[in-house]
Amino acid sequence: MGATVDTFKSTHQTATGLLEQIGSASGQQRIDTLNSLKEALLSHIGEENSVIKEVMDKPETDGSFKSSAQNFLDELGNIAQSALLPFFDKYSSSGTVDSQEFMGDFTGLKGAILDRIAFEEEHFYPELEKLGY
Numbered sequence: 001m002g003a004t005v006d007t008f009k010s011t012h013q014t015a016t017g018l019l020e021q022i023g024s025a026s027g028q029q030r031i032d033t034l035n036s037l038k039e040a041l042l043s044h045i046g047e048e049n050s051v052i053k054e055v056m057d058k059p060e061t062d063g064s065f066k067s068s069a070q071n072f073l074d075e076l077g078n079i080a081q082s083a084l085l086p087f088f089d090k091y092s093s094s095g096t097v098d099s100q101e102f103m104g105d106f107t108g109l110k111g112a113i114l115d116r117i118a119f120e121e122e123h124f125y126p127e128l129e130k131l132g133y
Contacts, residue, residue: 004051004133005125011044012117019110030097038088041113045076055131065127072124083112 018037025033052069055061087109091097 002129002133005129026098027094
């Protein structure tokens, strides 16, 4: 594995651990863990965007990779704007994170994040590794 992909996978492990902690926490501890997850995910998305744009700008990068990379970037942006940020904005106080509604929304978000992690590691990261990342 390349150093970049190793770093990305390490962030995925961190996010997975935080997701598990959120489910068993409550009150301020849950808020703090949510904030840690938000920070980790948004930082991760920024790092992925940066690396992918760098790869796409290389003249030797083939067109099929550029196309799939652009789709990947578009999906990440949509996920952040339509799911992650609204979720974190909605659940930012102890009254909201201890509600029944939170657990339903959190379960859906957790599943979506875990699915995205699996997709990235199985389908996209191998392509980055072939390019030396």
